[in-house]
Amino acid sequence: MAMGFKHFIFALLAGLALILAAHAQDQSGFISIACGLPANFTFTETKTGINYTSDATYIDTGISKSISHELGGGHQRYVWNLRSFPQGIRNCYTINLTAGTKYLIRATFLHGNYDGNDDLPQFDLYIGANTWETVKVVNSSVSVIKELIHVPSLNYIHVCLVNSGLGTPFISAIELRPLLKTSYVTKSGSLALYWRVDVGLKANLGYRYGYDVHDRYWAPYNKLGWTDLSTLLSVDDSQSDHEYQPPSVVMRTAATPVNDNDPLEFSWDSEYATSEYYIYMHFAEVVKLQPNQSRSFNITLNGNHWYGPLTPDYLKANTLYSTSAISGSAKYEVSIFKTENSTLPPIINAFEIYSVKYFQKSETNQEDVDAITKMKSTYGIKRNWQGDPCAPKAYSWEGLNCSYDGDTPPRITSLNLSSSGLIGEISADISNLEMLQYLDLSNNNLTGSVPDFLSQLQYLRVLNLERNQLSGPIPAELLARSKNGLLSLSINSTTSSVGDNPNLCGSGSCKKNSFLVPIVASLSGLLILSLIVAAILLGLRRRKQQDKTTVGMVDTRSSIQNITMESIQRQFTYSELLKITNNFERILGKGGFGTVYRGNIDDRQVAVKMLSPSSVQGFQQFQSEVKLLLRVYHRNLTTLVGYCYEGTNMGLIYEYMANGDLKAHLSGEKAFILNWEDRIQIATDAAQGLEYLHNGCKPPIIHRDVKSTNILLTENFHAKLSDFGLSKIFPNDGGSHVSTGVVGTPGYLDPEYYRSNKLTEKSDVYSFGVVLLEIITSRPAIDRSQERTHISQWVSFMLAKGDIKNIVDPRLRGNFNINSAWKAVEIAVACVSPTSAKRPTMSQVVAILNECLPAELARVREVHGGESIDLIEMINMNVTSELGPSAR
Numbered sequence: 001m002a003m004g005f006k007h008f009i010f011a012l013l014a015g016l017a018l019i020l021a022a023h024a025q026d027q028s029g030f031i032s033i034a035c036g037l038p039a040n041f042t043f044t045e046t047k048t049g050i051n052y053t054s055d056a057t058y059i060d061t062g063i064s065k066s067i068s069h070e071l072g073g074g075h076q077r078y079v080w081n082l083r084s085f086p087q088g089i090r091n092c093y094t095i096n097l098t099a100g101t102k103y104l105i106r107a108t109f110l111h112g113n114y115d116g117n118d119d120l121p122q123f124d125l126y127i128g129a130n131t132w133e134t135v136k137v138v139n140s141s142v143s144v145i146k147e148l149i150h151v152p153s154l155n156y157i158h159v160c161l162v163n164s165g166l167g168t169p170f171i172s173a174i175e176l177r178p179l180l181k182t183s184y185v186t187k188s189g190s191l192a193l194y195w196r197v198d199v200g201l202k203a204n205l206g207y208r209y210g211y212d213v214h215d216r217y218w219a220p221y222n223k224l225g226w227t228d229l230s231t232l233l234s235v236d237d238s239q240s241d242h243e244y245q246p247p248s249v250v251m252r253t254a255a256t257p258v259n260d261n262d263p264l265e266f267s268w269d270s271e272y273a274t275s276e277y278y279i280y281m282h283f284a285e286v287v288k289l290q291p292n293q294s295r296s297f298n299i300t301l302n303g304n305h306w307y308g309p310l311t312p313d314y315l316k317a318n319t320l321y322s323t324s325a326i327s328g329s330a331k332y333e334v335s336i337f338k339t340e341n342s343t344l345p346p347i348i349n350a351f352e353i354y355s356v357k358y359f360q361k362s363e364t365n366q367e368d369v370d371a372i373t374k375m376k377s378t379y380g381i382k383r384n385w386q387g388d389p390c391a392p393k394a395y396s397w398e399g400l401n402c403s404y405d406g407d408t409p410p411r412i413t414s415l416n417l418s419s420s421g422l423i424g425e426i427s428a429d430i431s432n433l434e435m436l437q438y439l440d441l442s443n444n445n446l447t448g449s450v451p452d453f454l455s456q457l458q459y460l461r462v463l464n465l466e467r468n469q470l471s472g473p474i475p476a477e478l479l480a481r482s483k484n485g486l487l488s489l490s491i492n493s494t495t496s497s498v499g500d501n502p503n504l505c506g507s508g509s510c511k512k513n514s515f516l517v518p519i520v521a522s523l524s525g526l527l528i529l530s531l532i533v534a535a536i537l538l539g540l541r542r543r544k545q546q547d548k549t550t551v552g553m554v555d556t557r558s559s560i561q562n563i564t565m566e567s568i569q570r571q572f573t574y575s576e577l578l579k580i581t582n583n584f585e586r587i588l589g590k591g592g593f594g595t596v597y598r599g600n601i602d603d604r605q606v607a608v609k610m611l612s613p614s615s616v617q618g619f620q621q622f623q624s625e626v627k628l629l630l631r632v633y634h635r636n637l638t639t640l641v642g643y644c645y646e647g648t649n650m651g652l653i654y655e656y657m658a659n660g661d662l663k664a665h666l667s668g669e670k671a672f673i674l675n676w677e678d679r680i681q682i683a684t685d686a687a688q689g690l691e692y693l694h695n696g697c698k699p700p701i702i703h704r705d706v707k708s709t710n711i712l713l714t715e716n717f718h719a720k721l722s723d724f725g726l727s728k729i730f731p732n733d734g735g736s737h738v739s740t741g742v743v744g745t746p747g748y749l750d751p752e753y754y755r756s757n758k759l760t761e762k763s764d765v766y767s768f769g770v771v772l773l774e775i776i777t778s779r780p781a782i783d784r785s786q787e788r789t790h791i792s793q794w795v796s797f798m799l800a801k802g803d804i805k806n807i808v809d810p811r812l813r814g815n816f817n818i819n820s821a822w823k824a825v826e827i828a829v830a831c832v833s834p835t836s837a838k839r840p841t842m843s844q845v846v847a848i849l850n851e852c853l854p855a856e857l858a859r860v861r862e863v864h865g866g867e868s869i870d871l872i873e874m875i876n877m878n879v880t881s882e883l884g885p886s887a888r
């Protein structure tokens with residue numbers, strides 16, 4: 001079969017193995033952790049001389065266990081104990097090491113019936129944010145060993161065990177061994193061990209440290225039709241520049257075919273269609289050849305010439321290795337056969353096969369990790385906070401939200417430490433979480449002042465300090481930002497009065513109360529703002545020019561329950577709106593609820609939506625709804641910054657979304673076409689926003705008007721859902737809306753809701769399904785033709801014909817992963833099921849969409865990786881030049 005392999009780059013590396021002796025060797029750089037060993041305990045393994053230490057300093061969860069006594073004798077001491085993790089989904093070891101060093105990382109799992117039930121689990125092993133392997137234990141008396149060659153980019157790694165619901169994870173040992181940087185080089189990715197054997201070795205369990213300076217395991221390997229050759233001399237050299245340093249003891253044995261003219265062959269099956277491999281073959285002549293003898297052979301891979309002719313050197317190791325990944329075949333067959341001239345059959349002494357692992361998800365930004373880790377120890381936070389704070393997303397720390405922007409490390413954007421029993425002052429480490437937008441420290445026992453450093457958090461939008469014991473003034477800048485509507489500041493809850501920051505300035509008793517006045521006066525617009533507050537308090541709709549109410553005074557009116565800091569600070573006057581929008585100069589768009597204008601508050605761009613006055617309900621309801629929406633905060637929902645309600649002038653102020661709405665990008669109005677990856681990302685973003693409204697809000701918010709024009713895109717094409725909750729403000733709106741009490745947009749409207757008038761979250765799921773179909777097909781929800789075919793009918797029709805390729809937007813020209821497309825179409829079709837009971841929930845939709853992306857990323861990588869095939873050449877790093885006296 002022509003696989004095109006002959007073009008791959010290969011290099012023959014001549015080199016030398018070191019003299020290996022079983023006496024003490026340098027273990028410098030070794031990290032040898034015996035899990036479950038009592039704290040501070042260390043011991044030296046007698047067989048290998050390796051010093052092991054307890055894992056107690058690397059992890060603070062899990063429980064120590066030991067394997068059953070009967071098994072102890074058959075295993076080395078370092079696996080007698082283990083750490084088991086009955087609690088928590090993810091448990092992580094944090095291991096300090098040297099960033100940029102190439103390590104062999106080995107994790108060992110010996111169950112040993114430690115639980116007395118022989119309950120054999122399956123679980124996932126992670127390195128940082130990325131899946132390394134699935135560990136499946138099938139025999140309690142046999143160790144499962146996973147090895148990885150990896151260059152950590154940080155000066156620590158997290159090795160995490162993730163419970164996948166198939167039994168309690170455990171681990172026996174973690175070992176790290178530094179390797180030479182020039183060995184095991186890949187084009188990209190890390191290498192997971194697939195196969196490493198010492199050919200011709202018999203009656204032995206294999207070799208490792210003591211024999212191998214890098215502590216690789218070499219397992220014995222023999223095959224029918226092969227016979228072994230060996231030498232008692234060591235395969236060595238005084239020079240030590242062989243990158244791979246295969247141990248002498250391994251190289252001393254080799255195999256050769258029983259029949260001189262047969263090849264030596266071995267093969268393996270590709271684990272997945274996309275798997276990529278690197279091969280390393282080690283050769284050394286072990287027989288002193290007579291002058292009339294010669295041994296030379298060629299090597300083929302899947303029948304294609306790979307390297308040769310090769311004549312191994314007497315008692316010197318030569319390593320043949322691939323310099324780029326081998327892929328694209330279901331099975332790989334290596335064949336080594338003698339050349340025409342050779343009097344002797346081929347030999348091989350050892351080989352290694354690795355599969356490539358792409359660890360692409362980055363770990364959280366280092367400064368954020370340092371800051372949050374310090375806070376964890378400062379406050380003694382007892383949550384399951386371990387491993388990387390943000391990544392992977394599915395296991396991010398409880399109470400944290402992060403931003404995930406492609407390749408850049410995630411940043412912490414939200415920190416909820418409400419009711420966490422925090423004692424002491426507000427930690428200065430918080431100010432190092434510089435991307436923080438949301439900070440909730442409510443309901444703790446925090447004392448001291450509200451520190452100035454909180455104002456360094458320039459992106460902070462929500463700060464909740466309610467129900468603490470804080471005292472002193474509130475930093476002026478925070479107050480100013482809160483009054484500009486840029487920060488929602490909560491210092492006093494309306495419901496509870498006990499222990500609610502009694503000494504905080506702003507309360508009636510605060511001596512420094514007067515300091516507020518100059519600040520207020522110095523900020524344009526603020527005075528007017530505070531007057532509005534007063535107007536509301538007095539039940540008036542119009543401003544009173546002479547009232548000089550300050551915030552402090554407002555709060556003393558505790559009888560008026562529903563006025564909180566929040567509701568005051570987010571309200572804008574109509575004249576302010578005029579200023580913000582420069583007299584409504586630039587129209588961004590028109591929608592069912594009114595016209596949207598561009599504006600600026602300070603340096604921040606905003607979008608101001610002026611609502612059509614006709615249908616809005618009364619001020620009270622408007623205000624209470626808006627207040628509710630002001631509290632909704634999620635990265636996939638457009639943030640409501642403030643509002644205005646003055647007579648017939650009603651406006652909502654949102655963050656500005658630079659790339660407009662999704663519909664415009666699908667309908668071909670824009671010059672460039674969203675690729676499949678972008679589309680899946682946008683769908684996932686929107687689904688997450690909707691999922692949050694359904695499941696993250698109490699009471700749940702049903703959007704009621706999910707459509708592609710309501711999905712807005714940021715500069716970086718991250719999607720946010722907009723206009724959520726507006727249907728509550730406009731219960732009977734006209735415009736594009738069906739005005740029979742049923743709210744929605746034709747084409748997106750759930751037919752079941754339309755018939756029954758019963759609204760559930762599943763109506764949003766239907767609309768989302770329509771949007772997803774639009775994303776996939778780039779067709780409008782309702783065909784513009786005479787038939788006015790609905791997109792779901794069109795897709796069903798095309799599906800019946802069986803070809804997915806005709807469903808996906810033809811402008812993509814087939815540039816998408818077919819599995820990813822199938823998944824997306826399937827979930828979309830499920831969403832638009834006429835019966836709501838048959839539709840998935842948004843959580844399920846999010847889960848499926850999350851699966852679509854990796855498939856697509858794998859495709860992109862494959863296409864990209866494939867380009868290298870054309871750049872092939874043969875490199876022969878001269879075998880003999882460095883070797884001194886040659887065997888030939």
Ligand SMILES: *[C@@H]1O[C@H](CO)[C@@H](O)[C@H](O)[C@H]1NC(C)=O
Binds near residue numbers: 039040
């Ligand atoms: C381990 O050693 C450290 C430092 O010597 C000591 O503080 C700690 O108490 C010891 N832990 C145990 C469990 O013995």
Ligand SMILES: *[C@@H]1O[C@H](CO)[C@@H](O)[C@H](O)[C@H]1NC(C)=O
Binds near residue numbers: 026044050
């Ligand atoms: C291993 O530990 C023993 C006992 O603590 C010590 O004497 C020896 O030097 C250590 N060996 C290495 C290579 O670190």
Ligand SMILES: *[C@@H]1O[C@H](CO)[C@@H](O)[C@H](O)[C@H]1NC(C)=O
Binds near residue numbers: 057058096
């Ligand atoms: C790892 O390094 C960090 C920072 O340098 C240090 O605080 C921590 O104690 C180290 N952990 C171990 C187990 O040595």
Ligand SMILES: *[C@@H]1O[C@H](CO)[C@@H](O)[C@H](O)[C@H]1NC(C)=O
Binds near residue numbers: 139140
């Ligand atoms: C587990 O492995 C041991 C040692 O290889 C073997 O003797 C035993 O039969 C295996 N047990 C099972 C259940 O396969």
Ligand SMILES: *[C@@H]1O[C@H](CO)[C@@H](O)[C@H](O)[C@H]1NC(C)=O
Binds near residue numbers: 290292293343
């Ligand atoms: C090589 O030479 C030896 C004697 O030196 C002889 O016995 C042997 O038959 C020769 N082998 C070949 C293949 O010519």
Ligand SMILES: *[C@@H]1O[C@H](CO)[C@@H](O)[C@H](O)[C@H]1NC(C)=O
Binds near residue numbers: 297305308309
């Ligand atoms: C071995 O490879 C060389 C170089 O490609 C080629 O000339 C020779 O014919 C091959 N020998 C065999 C037996 O295939």
Ligand SMILES: *[C@@H]1O[C@H](CO)[C@@H](O)[C@H](O)[C@H]1NC(C)=O
Binds near residue numbers: 296309339340341
């Ligand atoms: C075979 O041997 C002859 C003479 O020693 C040599 O010239 C030729 O290059 C060899 N061919 C191969 C494929 O090694």
Ligand SMILES: *[C@@H]1O[C@H](CO)[C@@H](O)[C@H](O)[C@H]1NC(C)=O
Binds near residue numbers: 422444445
């Ligand atoms: C604050 O501390 C007091 C006593 O020190 C305790 O009774 C109270 O429960 C604590 N409150 C919170 C919210 O932790």
Ligand SMILES: *[C@@H]1O[C@H](CO)[C@@H](O)[C@H](O)[C@H]1NC(C)=O
Binds near residue numbers: 492496507
């Ligand atoms: C918070 O509420 C309590 C009781 O309602 C009040 O005594 C206190 O002054 C308020 N504090 C602030 C800062 O408004």
